[in-house]
Amino acid sequence: MPRRRWTRPRHLNARWRKPRTAFVFAGGGARGAAQIGMLQALVARGITPDDIYGASVGAVNAAGFAGDPTAAGVERMAALWRKTTSADVFPPGRLPATMRFLQQREAVHGNDGLRRLIEAGLTFDRIEEASVHLEVVATSLIDGRTQWFTYGPAVEAILASAALPSLLPPVEIGSEVFIDGGVVDNVPIGRAIARGAERVFVFLCGPLRYTRHHYRRPVEAILTAFFIAIHAKFTRELEHLPAGVEVIVFSVDSDPVSRYDDFSGTEVLIAAGRANANTILDFWEAGGRGSGTNRRPVSDPVELETTSGEAG
Numbered sequence: 001m002p003r004r005r006w007t008r009p010r011h012l013n014a015r016w017r018k019p020r021t022a023f024v025f026a027g028g029g030a031r032g033a034a035q036i037g038m039l040q041a042l043v044a045r046g047i048t049p050d051d052i053y054g055a056s057v058g059a060v061n062a063a064g065f066a067g068d069p070t071a072a073g074v075e076r077m078a079a080l081w082r083k084t085t086s087a088d089v090f091p092p093g094r095l096p097a098t099m100r101f102l103q104q105r106e107a108v109h110g111n112d113g114l115r116r117l118i119e120a121g122l123t124f125d126r127i128e129e130a131s132v133h134l135e136v137v138a139t140s141l142i143d144g145r146t147q148w149f150t151y152g153p154a155v156e157a158i159l160a161s162a163a164l165p166s167l168l169p170p171v172e173i174g175s176e177v178f179i180d181g182g183v184v185d186n187v188p189i190g191r192a193i194a195r196g197a198e199r200v201f202v203f204l205c206g207p208l209r210y211t212r213h214h215y216r217r218p219v220e221a222i223l224t225a226f227f228i229a230i231h232a233k234f235t236r237e238l239e240h241l242p243a244g245v246e247v248i249v250f251s252v253d254s255d256p257v258s259r260y261d262d263f264s265g266t267e268v269l270i271a272a273g274r275a276n277a278n279t280i281l282d283f284w285e286a287g288g289r290g291s292g293t294n295r296r297p298v299s300d301p302v303e304l305e306t307t308s309g310e311a312g
Contacts, residue, residue, distance in 0.1 A: 019246070022197035023049040023065070024189050026234075027056025027182035028205020029164070033081045033266040034252040035061045035203040037273030039074045041281060042201065051133045051195060053188045055181040058203065059136035059161035060118055063154060066130035067123035078270060080121055086261045089113045090167075111159055111168050118158050127154045135195075136161045137181030137188055141170050146184045148191065187234040193245055203273075204251040206231075248284055250277045 023042075025035055035058065042048075048069060054062025064077045090109045124130055128151040138147045138160040149157035152173075160171035160178035170177045185191065192200050241247060252272045 019198035020051070020196050021047075021049050021199045021201070022051045022053060022192035022195075023062070023201050023203065024187060024192050025052070025054040025058030025062040025203045026187040026205055027058050027162075027180065029057055030086075030261065030263050030265070031205035031252070031269060032057035032061055033263075033269040034205055034273030036074065036078045036081055037270040037275070038203050038250045038277040039065060040071075040078070040270075040274050041277035043069075043071045043074050045281060045285075047201070047281075049132055049201070051135070051192065051197060052130075053192050054134075054136045054158075054161065055186050055188055056162050056164065057205070058186075059158045059181065060121065061203070062136060063118070063127075063130070063134060063158050064121040066132045066134040069132050073123075077121060080117070081266050081270070084117060084263055084266070086263050087113075089117060089263070090261045108167050111163065111171070114162060114168065115155065115159055118155050118162075122154055122158075124154060127151050127157060130154075135191065137185050137191070138163070138171070138178035139181055139183040141177040141179050144184065146181075147176070147178060185233075186231075187237075189234070189237055189247060193242060198245060200245065200247045202247060202249045204249060206251065207253055208249055208251045248280060250280055252276055 025032075028034075039061075052062045052066045054060070061077065064080075065073065067073070068076065091113045127134055127136070127149055135148050135150050136157050138149065138157065139145070140147050147160075149161075156171060156173050160173060161181040163169065163171050163179045165179050165183065168180075170179050172178075181188075187202060187204065189200055189202060238247065238249075250273065252269060
């Protein structure tokens with residue numbers, strides 16, 4: 001009589017199966033350095049993604065990590081961030097930036113510096129060659145459509161995703177022209193969930209809740225209004241998560257960087273991102289959760305601890 005093969009009961013398979021996990025990298029300019037510290041905390045605990053999504057500077061970091069999702073890979077990214085200066089990304093021209101705002105041109109800065117930075121951080125040529133499934137988002141300048149790049153030349157797609165309007169020029173890919181993906185989806189958790197993610201780790205470049213910012217220059221006022229609008233979309237998505245989806249949010253305070261071209265706070269931001277991620281992960285691994293089937297996002301241990309006993 002043939003030996004009967006033992007199989008785990010279906011309910012146990014469901015219990016022990018690893019949830020499909022996504023890393024979602026938000027936009028945030030020079031503050032993207034904080035995401036490196038967050039990655040350091042996750043990799044140290046052996047937490048890995050099945051899928052990676054990125055917008056704007058988050059697309060740059062997402063692609064860097066997707067190519068080498070290891071501790072060594074993250075340290076390579078950290079080293080690249082630490083040596084990056086404003087002049088590397090936004091090379092100064094013959095005229096001051098304030099004067100270039102008034103010229104007839106596509107953008108204040110060219111994107112050659114950003115291109116070199118992206119190329120230095122990539123370990124693959126095409127998006128589909130990444131070690132982990134990668135998607136980056138850009139915005140169509142023709143009709144405002146969300147464009148997700150899942151294959152094709154990686155540098156052009158990432159450059160398009162990070163083309164901040166007025167500051168960096170649009171990027172032509174095929175027959176279309178694209179600008180920063182953050183315009184339409186700066187924190188793309190909706191894309192991750194729609195693609196089957198059951199557990200989503202979100203890498204913000206600023207605070208979870210908007211706080212008033214005292215800007216000193218008109219360009220900062222424009223960028224502040226832009227980030228208020230895109231932050232509101234993310235907040236609404238958090239309030240309407242599908243049942244069975246868990247979201248863990250990492251964030252950092254507004255300080256120390258306020259200017260889009262200020263890379264002087266890189267080391268502080270890396271440390272702040274790592275500290276916040278470790279605090280959130282300590283709480284999460286100890287069983288901290290929002291209540292009910294449709295779980296609240298894990299983002300603020302103090303606040304969540306006060307609601308963890310609710311019925312649901």
